[in-house]
Amino acid sequence: APVEAEFDSAFLIGDAQKVDISRFKYGNPVLPGEYNVDVYVNGQWFGKRRMIFKALDPNQNAVTCFTGMNLLEYGVKQEILTKHAPLQKENNSCYKIEEWVENAFYEFDTSRLRVDISIPQVALQKNAQGYVDPSVWDRGINAGFLSYSGSAYKTFNQSGDRSETTNAFMGVTAGLNLAGWQLRHNGQWQWQDTPAENQSKSDYQETSTYLQRAFPKYRGVLTLGDSFTNGEVFDSYGYRGIDFSSDDRMLPNSMLGYAPRIRGNAKTNAKVEVRQQGQLIYQTTVAPGNFEINDLYPTGFGGEIEVSVIEANGEIQKFSVPYASVVQMLRPGMNRYSLTVGQFRDQDIDLDPWIIQGKYQQGINNYLTGYTGIQASENYAAILLGAAVATPIGAIAFDVTHSEAEFEKQASQSGQSFRLSYSKLITPTNTNLTLAAYRYSTENFYKLRDALLIRDLEEKGVNTYAAGRQRSEFQITLNQGLPEGWGNFYVVGSWVDYWNRSESTKQYQIGYSNNYHGLTYGLSAINRKVEYGSNDASHDTEYLMTLSFPINFKKNSVNVNVTASEDSRTVGASGMVGDRFSYGASVSHQDYANPTFNAN
Structure with a gap:
């Protein structure tokens, strides 16, 4: 009492x-x-x-x-x-x-x-960290919203007819939430005015319009309307139809992404500490006997996990768990799925055949994730099988796709495509190789969009040579952190060649950046495709030096940017007024041309 x-x-x-x-x-x-x-x-x-x-x-x-x-x-x-x-x-x-x-x-x-x-x-x-029972989720209130982001700029040509051009752009996102359903619309409006040519044109393009509802029991989302596939297994494309896909946002934060499952044994009531690169990322207490930790928060693409089991008598057990991840990696026991049925939707292709696509991924254990997918359309079918493996030297994913395609003016084609991707964080050198991917396709392999593009060109009586058949492709994204105060080095690039074209396509960026007392500076080389008119194009490498520094003016800050290359110089200033409006102005000068002024 x-x-x-x-x-x-x-x-x-x-x-x-x-x-x-x-x-x-x-x-x-x-x-x-x-x-x-x-x-x-x-x-x-x-x-x-x-x-x-x-x-x-x-x-x-x-x-x-x-x-x-x-x-x-x-x-x-x-x-x-x-x-x-x-x-x-x-x-x-x-x-x-x-x-x-x-x-x-x-x-x-x-x-x-x-x-x-x-x-x-x-x-x-025994729930994961941050778990909330779906029965008590709040779907939110009934409401509508409209958001937009717009910009406008004017260009003055100081040579020749001294013409000027005004351009405006606005992106629109609108939505309505009602009784657990969400209606969404995304679109873009563009306007251009050239008084000297007496031309003014305006265009609005819908990006997506769809109705959506979540089904927590199945950790899935139903989508009806115009949208896009997610591109995790097959290339992403637009569709008009129905899709039901798993949504990882319904998982607790501690179950998002990939992290290994940790198993161990405690002799007494013990404290378990989990570290990555010396940083404590998780700790808990366990009873004597076997224990399992399966709700680590994902911490990136790799880096060895170090586990310490601190016994009640002061004894400490230590062991390591390899940790490397690629996009396809899932936690043990976790899965992802999707099923899409509808019509193909592409602005550059008039054909809109019915399509069906499905994919399934399953985390098997700490080291292995399996995945598969199918695609089927009129006169086209493809199946994919693959696996992602975590190894001591990094995470590797490998898959094979087999396709069958039929055309009007050529024989049926059957081929295979092999894809290998690799990811590794090299801790001693602070090198983050987030993606290195290589794909090789046999001569008669066609992706879904490529097959439909060729059929579309055949129906229009156009030479199908314009549709390049990809043979091999290599992609890389690498970041190299230097010692403190020395900045960062990066490489991003891709290289593609074709069966029916002699030329290859290559694009890359190599750069270095650093910051010193508010002054940001960098050096870079950019190789990119430059188009001249509708058919003429070439590859050009540009070497850039950039400087950026802020100038404080009352309560606002103006950012000054200076860029110089082999044949051009640009000086510009930009800033914000409040938190809703931004502005910018720049003056550019190219060799063999008069200066150009831009404002937005």
Whole structure:
């Protein structure tokens, strides 16, 4: 029973003597009413809740009650609640927490408006960090919104006819949320005016318009309308139809991305610490015996995981778990899936045949993830099989795609494509090779879009030579951090050659950047394709030196940029007014041409 304390009302003066002070005899009282409190379950914060406290006994503090839904949200096992079916049948009425779960209790600190709930571990589910039961998710309110981002600029040509051109652009995103459904629209508006040529043109293009609804039970999202496939297994393309795909955003943050599963053994009640590159990323306590950690937060593409098991007697066990990831890698037991049925949608292709595409990925263990996919359309079919493997030298993914394509003016074609990708973080040198991918395709292999493009050109009577048949492709993205204060070096590039073309396509960027007391500077070389008119194009390498530094003006900051290359120089300034408007102006000069001024 609570310890009683007696207070002498004689010390109260005037009307205060009428106050009933008997409620204070059991300590800080909880008065009846509705409180907005912070709820903690076994020390973990579960957010703010509105809780009602009622006085069941005038000589005791007011108490609160709990519903089965409350306790499910706090992680109590469903089978524990099922034992109390009679309680749940009464319109999910409120009952004392100890009536639901034996040995459970709560404490209410009125000074901090904090409720601490204690529930025995045996009654709780083993959920990942940050898990919230889908039954208590909030779909949000019914609402509509419209957002936009616009820009305009004017270009003056100081040579020849001294003409000027005005361009404007606006991107639009609109949506409506109603009864758990989300309607979304994305589009782009462009306008150009050239007074000297008496030309003014305006164009609005829809990017996507679709209706969407989440189904938490299946960790999936249903999409109806004009949208795009995700491109994780096959190349992404536009479709008009229906798609049902898993959505990793429904997972707790600790289950997103790839991270290995850690298994070990503790001799006593022990503390487990997990580090990556010396940084503590996870710690927990475990009971004697085997333990498993499967809810590490993803921390990048690689770097060895170091595990320390600190026993109660001071003994420390240490072991390492290799960690490297590519996009296809999943945690053990996790999966991704998608199924798309609809019509192909592409601005450059008039054909819109029906298509069906499906994919499935499954994390098998720490080292292996399997994945497969199918594509089918009119006169086209493809199947893909692949695996991603985590190895001590990095993460490797390999897959094979077989395609069958039929055309009007040539024989049926059957071919294969082999793709290999690699990812590795080299810790001693701080080298992050985030992607190195190589694809080789046999002469008669066609991707879905390539096959449809050729059929479209055949129907139009156009030479299909314009549709290049890719033979091999290499891509690389590499970042090399230098010692502190020395900056960063990077390489990004791709190289493609074709079966039916003599020329190859190559693009790359090599650069170095650093910052010194607010001055950002860099050197880079960029090789890119430059087009002249509709058919003429060449590859050009440009060497750049850039400087950027801020100038503070009252409460705003203006950023000055200076760029110089072999045959051109540019000086510009840009900044923000508030948080909604941006501006910029620049002057450029190219050899053998007059200066050009741009403002936006």
